[in-house]
Amino acid sequence: MKILVAVKEVASLDDDFEIRDDELDVDEDFLLYDLNEWDDFSLEEAMSIKESSDTDVEVVVVSVGPDQIEESLRKCLAKGADRAIRVWDDEMEGSDSISIGRILAAVAAKEQPDMIFAGVQSSDNADGTTGISTAAYLNWPHAAVVAGLEYKAGDNKAKITRELEGGLSQEVEIDCPSVLTIQLGINTPRYASLRGIKQAAAKPIDEMTLSDLDLSAEEVGVNAALSHVRRMYIPEKGMASMINGTPAEQAAKLAEIIKEFKGE
Amino acid sequence: MQTLSQPNSVIALPETVEQLVSSAIALGDIYSAAAVYGVADQDQRNQLEHILCDKRRDVLKLGRWEHTPADVLQLFSQIEDKVVRIRLEKNPSTQTLTLNGLYKGEHNSSLISLIAKHHNASPEVLLKIADEENELEILRSLCLNPNSDEPVLLLVNQRFSSDFHGELSSHPATPAELLEVLYNSDDPYVRAAVVKHEHCPVNILKLAAADNDVIIRRHLASNKNLPAVYVQQLITNQDSSVRRATVTNMGVPVNMAITLVNDEESLVRRALAAREDLTSEVLVQLAHDDDHWVRQWAARNPNMPEDELERLSDDSNFEVRRAVARNTNASEQLLIKLSTDIHHWVRAAVAFHPKAGTDLLQKLSQEEDVDVLSGVASHPNTHPETIKLLSESINDDIRRAVILNPASSRELLIPLLEDPYYLHRLLLTRNKVLSNEDKWVLHDDPDPSVRFSAFSWFAKKLLHK
Numbered sequence: 001m002k003i004l005v006a007v008k009e010v011a012s013l014d015d016d017f018e019i020r021d022d023e024l025d026v027d028e029d030f031l032l033y034d035l036n037e038w039d040d041f042s043l044e045e046a047m048s049i050k051e052s053s054d055t056d057v058e059v060v061v062v063s064v065g066p067d068q069i070e071e072s073l074r075k076c077l078a079k080g081a082d083r084a085i086r087v088w089d090d091e092m093e094g095s096d097s098i099s100i101g102r103i104l105a106a107v108a109a110k111e112q113p114d115m116i117f118a119g120v121q122s123s124d125n126a127d128g129t130t131g132i133s134t135a136a137y138l139n140w141p142h143a144a145v146v147a148g149l150e151y152k153a154g155d156n157k158a159k160i161t162r163e164l165e166g167g168l169s170q171e172v173e174i175d176c177p178s179v180l181t182i183q184l185g186i187n188t189p190r191y192a193s194l195r196g197i198k199q200a201a202a203k204p205i206d207e208m209t210l211s212d213l214d215l216s217a218e219e220v221g222v223n224a225a226l227s228h229v230r231r232m233y234i235p236e237k238g239m240a241s242m243i244n245g246t247p248a249e250q251a252a253k254l255a256e257i258i259k260e261f262k263g264e
Numbered sequence: 265m266q267t268l269s270q271p272n273s274v275i276a277l278p279e280t281v282e283q284l285v286s287s288a289i290a291l292g293d294i295y296s297a298a299a300v301y302g303v304a305d306q307d308q309r310n311q312l313e314h315i316l317c318d319k320r321r322d323v324l325k326l327g328r329w330e331h332t333p334a335d336v337l338q339l340f341s342q343i344e345d346k347v348v349r350i351r352l353e354k355n356p357s358t359q360t361l362t363l364n365g366l367y368k369g370e371h372n373s374s375l376i377s378l379i380a381k382h383h384n385a386s387p388e389v390l391l392k393i394a395d396e397e398n399e400l401e402i403l404r405s406l407c408l409n410p411n412s413d414e415p416v417l418l419l420v421n422q423r424f425s426s427d428f429h430g431e432l433s434s435h436p437a438t439p440a441e442l443l444e445v446l447y448n449s450d451d452p453y454v455r456a457a458v459v460k461h462e463h464c465p466v467n468i469l470k471l472a473a474a475d476n477d478v479i480i481r482r483h484l485a486s487n488k489n490l491p492a493v494y495v496q497q498l499i500t501n502q503d504s505s506v507r508r509a510t511v512t513n514m515g516v517p518v519n520m521a522i523t524l525v526n527d528e529e530s531l532v533r534r535a536l537a538a539r540e541d542l543t544s545e546v547l548v549q550l551a552h553d554d555d556h557w558v559r560q561w562a563a564r565n566p567n568m569p570e571d572e573l574e575r576l577s578d579d580s581n582f583e584v585r586r587a588v589a590r591n592t593n594a595s596e597q598l599l600i601k602l603s604t605d606i607h608h609w610v611r612a613a614v615a616f617h618p619k620a621g622t623d624l625l626q627k628l629s630q631e632e633d634v635d636v637l638s639g640v641a642s643h644p645n646t647h648p649e650t651i652k653l654l655s656e657s658i659n660d661d662i663r664r665a666v667i668l669n670p671a672s673s674r675e676l677l678i679p680l681l682e683d684p685y686y687l688h689r690l691l692l693t694r695n696k697v698l699s700n701e702d703k704w705v706l707h708d709d710p711d712p713s714v715r716f717s718a719f720s721w722f723a724k725k726l727l728h729k
Contacts (some may be wrong), residue, residue, distance in 0.1 A: 031322040191684035245430035249453035
């Protein structure tokens with residue numbers, strides 16, 4: 001039994017950031033990198049299936065990106081993933097989330113997993129499409145925003161609870177193998193143990209390129225992308241006013257504003 | 265398919281500051297370098313500067329980090345980069361000398377505003393800003409900066425007499441003569457702030473006492489130097505907020521405050537019950553109050569008689585019973601009784617009580633509640649075997665309590681040096697029981713803040729060797 005967990009190293013904004021001269025992204029100096037928050041939950045879900053199983057379960061994490069993403073893959077290894085795969089080729093630069101889905105599907109074709117987990121979305125781009133497009137390229141069943149999962153290694157069906165709008169939940173039975181996009185809060189992700197972190201630093205990370213995946217340069221990268229960033233900018237801020245004066249005056253003004261909003 | 269791997273490095277325990285700095289240089293890590301920069305000699309500093317300033321993104325990262333040592337921030341102030349300057353001017357650790365240097369070359373008003381707000385800005389720089397700047401927001405920042413002294417505030421008032429009355433009337437350094445001027449304001453809030461001010465002249469207090477405005481009276485009642493002659497008038501004021509402000513004022517003698525023990529407003533009685541200087545007799549009266557907040561405050565007071573504490577330990581409200589369990593004068597017998605309370609918060613208060621004995625803590629250690637177990641784990645009276653068991657808990661709070669327990673032994677703490685939660689390892693860098701050898705394992709910790717803390721601790725230790 002094998003579970004493939006798709007993860008992403010996401011960028012978060014540092015303070016006082018600047019946009020690049022070409023206005024297509026934030027200046028690299030102002031970006032901080034970390035493992036996507038949703039992926040912590042996907043990995044934990046895979047790990048708990050592995051740990052509660054009587055049979056062997058291999059958890060393999062995969063990510064598409066250049067050298068720097070190895071740090072995030074090592075975090076996953078430190079938490080107990082058995083293997084990590086980094087997929088990269090210069091031709092993949094500029095791939096959109098649909099193309100990433102195509103690449104992950106090609107990895108799945110090689111790895112032959114029994115289940116694929118991905119985060120609902122990444123915190124930087126928030127497309128929410130990578131997991132679902134992977135399923136589409138594989139022609140596998142899929143379920144998005146999974147907030148509960150009942151599944152044992154080897155089962156041919158999984159019972160899932162999906163989170164819907166308005167506080168609704170939906171119970172779904174899904175055929176396996178399938179692709180599930182995992183929601184925050186489905187479990188409590190573990191911390192990597194110190195020993196795990198040190199061991200992970202010495203563990204090998206497998207690398208795959210376009211040729212390993214039988215993909216052509218035309219199928220990935222900026223030219224295959226179905227959407228392109230035209231401009232990134234900071235929109236003009238809305239109206240805000242400071243409440244000045246003595247503390248008592250500020251408190252009184254604040255109380256007035258609250259009353260006004262409440263229609264009193 | 266290509267396979268990658270990363271090597272491990274081993275650095276020996278340093279015995280001198282020089283060796284420690286060499287270790288940081290060998291690691292090439294910005295956090296370790298920042299921690300030892302202040303203790304390094306000039307040659308080593310040059311090498312550390314190379315590590316610290318090599319990449320702009322590292323400078324930006326450390327420039328905004330609140331733990332970055334002041335001398336590293338001073339180093340960064342030599343770099344010509346507007347974004348770095350913004351971060352230094354915002355960083356609360358940036359020291360006066362660095363800010364003085366930054367101000368000298370600063371022409372950008374939004375950056376001058378950051379210096380005007382900074383709590384380490386010197387009164388000299390603030391005075392210069394008060395003299396040279398015209399933007400109202402910069403000057404408002406000056407009026408809100410606790411470092412602004414009398415000359416700064418007087419100059420702002422002189423240059424912009426009517427714009428900052430609210431801020432000036434509330435600033436602790438505003439002198440009596442300026443307060444006297446401000447009291448002539450038409451704005452009741454400005455006059456109220458003047459009346460509350462520690463430097464408010466007696467003649468203004470007298471005027472305020474004759475004022476019928478509730479805001480003025482409430483602020484007068486809060487004045488720490490309130491003359492006794494006005495207390496009687498304020499304590500019987502019709503407005504409950506004035507009575508409450510009076511009873512909250514610790515400058516008001518307790519014998520006058522207690523006249524409000526039967527006040528019709530529970531908010532007033534709560535404020536009275538929160539006073540620490542109440543006598544047993546008054547506390548007993550408050551212990552029978554209908555309002556559970558009043559009883560709760562009273563139950564916390566160490567002057568509460570034991571028999572009354574005993575009665576309150578049966579109170580229907582669990583917050584009151586918890587207050588009894590937190591009372592420093594609660595007897596061991598009472599703690600034993602409360603250790604079986606139905607509410608876990610009450611039992612947790614018992615577990616944290618300094619008088620809780622070993623047997624009682626042993627009994628509480630059988631519980632499953634995290635708050636109760638955290639109390640047991642942090643208690644110096646807990647049996648070492650019990651602490652050992654708790655140190656293996658899967659709960660972060662419980663293991664942290666073990667680390668914070670002053671009675672935790674070295675043997676017990678050593679396994680926790682590998683705790684998965686970085687904050688726990690960081691706490692152990694400052695632990696007094698662990699040896700240098702024990703702590704040195706943290707020098708190459710995966711978490712940057714742990715490495716910084718470990719190198720900072722060794723720098724301090726070896727410097728004073």
